[in-house]
Amino acid sequence: MSIRRIFILLAKEFKYGSRSYFFIFAVAAPLGLTLMVNLLFGSFFSGKPKIGLYDQGDSRIVESLSGMDNIDLRKYSSEDELKGAVERGAHGVGIVLQEDFDSRIKNNDPLGLKVYIWGECLLKDRVVIGAAVLHQIRSISGKNAPVKIVPVTLGAENAASWKDRLVPLIVLMAIFISGFAVPATSLVDEKEKRTIGAVLTTPATQYDIFISKGLMGIIVSVLMGVMILILNQAFNVQLGLVIIILFLGAIMACCIGLSVGAFMNSMASTYSLIKGMGIVLYGPGMVNVFPQIPKWVGKLFPTYYVINPLMEISRKGGSWETVKLDVLTLSGIIILFIVLTGIIAGRTRQQEA
Amino acid sequence: MSCRIIKTLILKDLKLFFRDKFFGLMSIVTIAMFIVFYFILPRAVNEKVEIGYYAPYTPGLLDVEIEEEGIVIRNVETEDELKHSVISRDFHIGISIPGDIHEALMSGEEPELFIYYSSEVPDEVKELYTILVNEMINEFSGLKMELTHHEIVLGPDMGGKQVPHRDRLLPVMAFMLLIMETMGLANLITSELGEGRVQALLTTPMNVTDLFVGKGVTGVLLAFTQTILLMMVTGGMEQNTALIVVTLLLGSIMLTGLSFYIASISRDMMSVIAWSTLMIIVLTIPVFSIMIPGLSSGWERLIPSYYVVNTLHATVNYNVGWGGNLNNILALIGLNSAFILIGIISLRRKIA
Numbered sequence: 131m132s133i134r135r136i137f138i139l140l141a142k143e144f145k146y147g148s149r150s151y152f153f154i155f156a157v158a159a160p161l162g163l164t165l166m167v168n169l170l171f172g173s174f175f176s177g178k179p180k181i182g183l184y185d186q187g188d189s190r191i192v193e194s195l196s197g198m199d200n201i202d203l204r205k206y207s208s209e210d211e212l213k214g215a216v217e218r219g220a221h222g223v224g225i226v227l228q229e230d231f232d233s234r235i236k237n238n239d240p241l242g243l244k245v246y247i248w249g250e251c252l253l254k255d256r257v258v259i260g261a262a263v264l265h266q267i268r269s270i271s272g273k274n275a276p277v278k279i280v281p282v283t284l285g286a287e288n289a290a291s292w293k294d295r296l297v298p299l300i301v302l303m304a305i306f307i308s309g310f311a312v313p314a315t316s317l318v319d320e321k322e323k324r325t326i327g328a329v330l331t332t333p334a335t336q337y338d339i340f341i342s343k344g345l346m347g348i349i350v351s352v353l354m355g356v357m358i359l360i361l362n363q364a365f366n367v368q369l370g371l372v373i374i375i376l377f378l379g380a381i382m383a384c385c386i387g388l389s390v391g392a393f394m395n396s397m398a399s400t401y402s403l404i405k406g407m408g409i410v411l412y413g414p415g416m417v418n419v420f421p422q423i424p425k426w427v428g429k430l431f432p433t434y435y436v437i438n439p440l441m442e443i444s445r446k447g448g449s450w451e452t453v454k455l456d457v458l459t460l461s462g463i464i465i466l467f468i469v470l471t472g473i474i475a476g477r478t479r480q481q482e483a
Numbered sequence: 484m485s486c487r488i489i490k491t492l493i494l495k496d497l498k499l500f501f502r503d504k505f506f507g508l509m510s511i512v513t514i515a516m517f518i519v520f521y522f523i524l525p526r527a528v529n530e531k532v533e534i535g536y537y538a539p540y541t542p543g544l545l546d547v548e549i550e551e552e553g554i555v556i557r558n559v560e561t562e563d564e565l566k567h568s569v570i571s572r573d574f575h576i577g578i579s580i581p582g583d584i585h586e587a588l589m590s591g592e593e594p595e596l597f598i599y600y601s602s603e604v605p606d607e608v609k610e611l612y613t614i615l616v617n618e619m620i621n622e623f624s625g626l627k628m629e630l631t632h633h634e635i636v637l638g639p640d641m642g643g644k645q646v647p648h649r650d651r652l653l654p655v656m657a658f659m660l661l662i663m664e665t666m667g668l669a670n671l672i673t674s675e676l677g678e679g680r681v682q683a684l685l686t687t688p689m690n691v692t693d694l695f696v697g698k699g700v701t702g703v704l705l706a707f708t709q710t711i712l713l714m715m716v717t718g719g720m721e722q723n724t725a726l727i728v729v730t731l732l733l734g735s736i737m738l739t740g741l742s743f744y745i746a747s748i749s750r751d752m753m754s755v756i757a758w759s760t761l762m763i764i765v766l767t768i769p770v771f772s773i774m775i776p777g778l779s780s781g782w783e784r785l786i787p788s789y790y791v792v793n794t795l796h797a798t799v800n801y802n803v804g805w806g807g808n809l810n811n812i813l814a815l816i817g818l819n820s821a822f823i824l825i826g827i828i829s830l831r832r833k834i835a
Contacts, residue, residue, distance in 0.1 A: 150753070151753045151756060151757050155760075178607055179611070198610075199607060199610075200607035200608070200610045200611045201611070213637065216637050217637040217638060218776065218781075219776035240630075240631065241630045241631070242630075242631050242633065243630060243631070243632050243633065244633045244635070245632050245633065245634045245635070246635050246637055247634055247635065247636045247637065247640075248636075248637055248638060249636050249637060249638035249639045249640045249641050249642075250638065250641045250645065250646075250776065251642070252528070252530040252642075252645065253530045253531055253553035253642045253643060254530050254531055254532045254553050254554075255530075256553055256642070257532060257553035257554055257615065258532070258611045258612070258614070258615050261611070261614050261615040261617075261618040261619075262611060262614055264618050264621075264630070265614045265617065265618060267630070268618075268621065273621070278593045278594065278595050278596065279595075279596050279598055279613055279616060279617055279620075280595050280596065280597050280598065281598050281600060281609055281613050282597050282598065282599050282600070397751075397752050397753060398670060398674075398752050401752070401756065402508075402509040403509075405509055405513075406508070406509050406512050409512075409516060
């Protein structure tokens with residue numbers, strides 16, 4: 131094993147491997163997913179009731195409702211536009227405010243509201259939207275019961291938004307697509323093109339090849355992990371600790387990738403295996419998405435010990451003390467993986483010989 | 484065209500497809516995963532706000548349990564029971580009315596009323612629920628607003644009978660299975676072309692028509708049987724069975740035509756994956772209009788897959804029959820002809 135040869139092979143990996151489909155996919159997929167999740171869950175799946183409004187006059191209600199952070203309001207310039215938007219489900223409820231709405235409230239005149247309701251709007255959304263509109267009407271009329279409402283939150287943890295639930299899955303994908311798929315496909319590609327045999331006729335050993343491919347996976351994996359954490363605003367003061375965990379996760383991913391690459395002989399089989407292993411690799415991320423699944427299920431997956439400490443630190447402000455058990459478990463798993471990969475590399479060398 | 488030759492070709496292709504144990508195994512694993520995923524998701528949509536209240540000092544305020552559209556209000560015996568029910572999410576909100584509320588109101592003070600939320604309720608929802616409770620108190624206090632609603636429900640009113648997320652996802656999963664098989668068939672054809680097996684077959688009594696029919700039937704069989712299995716296990720075929728079968732069959736034919744085209748422009752497995760990924764991204768766009776109906780603005784009708792997913796969604800989730808889906812079916816038949824024609828022409832050119 132020679133450091134110089136490993137770096138020569140690594141440079142070759144970056145030069146030729148970076149043109150492969152999987153390399154591009156490993157970079158593009160997590161970035162695309164981040165963009166999609168931010169677009170979708172930043173607005174469409176925010177859980178806020180969606181109201182469309184057409185004001186025939188100049189009611190203060192519009193401004194008051196716009197100021198509410200907990201509803202998603204959009205104004206329309208005609209009733210037809212509003213009706214069309216509600217009909218296709220862009221808003222749960224569409225409200226038409228008559229021209230003299232505010233003066234009617236002040237004069238205690240009977241008020242009339244035309245309300246379009248999308249058939250699939252949830253009943254609770256209909257109720258809370260109704261309450262929000264009434265609340266704003268009351269603020270103009272001044273008719274309020276003299277009661278002070280004190281909200282009290284019970285329980286320990288705060289609810290995670292859909293976006294927060296999906297971030298672990300994207301981070302896992304960023305680490306494991308690069309760390310797992312890039313070395314695995316690179317190894318199989320070389321086997322298919324028989325270039326691996328040519329390299330082995332030089333002083334380079336099987337270990338040099340494995341380490342160089344593994345290093346490429348680790349570098350891309352850590353870089354992608356950091357980038358995805360930054361893009362999802364999940365990078366905090368524990369910078370060093372986060373990078374160490376990302377690094378350990380990348381080692382685990384590349385060990386799995388190299389072992390898979392050593393056994394597979396065709397790209398088709400490798401691709402199928404990459405698809406199939408998704409459930410194992412991204413299992414903890416999926417468990418996180420659905421709160422109905424018991425949390426202990428996630429602990430059964432080795433990748434849990436990568437993503438859980440990362441999320442503890444980035445989302446809950448955890449420190450070494452809170453994540454040390456997970457990190458130590460992860461280190462143990464990685465040692466096991468490294469030993470296994472070493473044995474597999476040795477056996478492959480014997481087969482090639 | 485010889486039926487015997489076509490049958491032999493189909494059997495050979497199926498054998499080749501499953502000879503690669505991973506492709507065979509992954510096809511089974513993918514269906515199993517979709518089925519498990521379906522059954523893990525909740526079977527109903529909870530669309531009511533459930534409110535618990537504890538008011539031992541104000542008998543008569545809310546003596547009855549209320550269950551109206553969108554709101555369920557239930558009385559509990561103790562404050563601890565109220566808190567426990569909120570934490571365990573039996574109630575979205577818990578209202579505790581203090582013992583001195585009468586005295587406070589009589590003396591002109593502003594009494595405090597506690598509302599309990601589970602910490603799992605997002606902040607914005609808590610604020611809205613607080614507004615809701617405030618409005619309820621105003622109503623109970625006799626401070627009703629003179630407001631008349633003129634409500635117009637657009638589309639079928641699903642209030643109280645919403646389509647569960649898992650059923651909404653069922654047509655999406657069926658379509659995703661069809662798409663996955665496109666990639667498998669395109670890869671099979673590409674590898675045969677690359678290894679010269681197709682050219683070798685054409686030196687036998689088999690002609691080009693036999694080849695296309697054989698490959699086409701294999702593709703349809705692979706995609707169609709898997710989706711039918713998924714729909715059967717999940718109970719998606721309990722109504723409009725014939726229409727669902729026809730739609731899935733038409734969807735399989737469409738994607739078989741597409742896989743012919745992908746095979747004709749691909750050199751090897753990696754280019755099959757690259758082109759398929761691109762096609763999948765485009766074909767998946769209409770799926771979002773089912774998952775997030777508000778996103779739909781009509782232009783997704785330009786994408787052929789719209790007619791498959793939309794028909795499945797309407798049939799499975801809204802019990803829309805042949806009449807309501809006739810336009811979609813006719814569009815699918817027309818599009819299928821175009822897909823198959825383009826696929827065959829481009830593949831024939833490549834073989835030539």
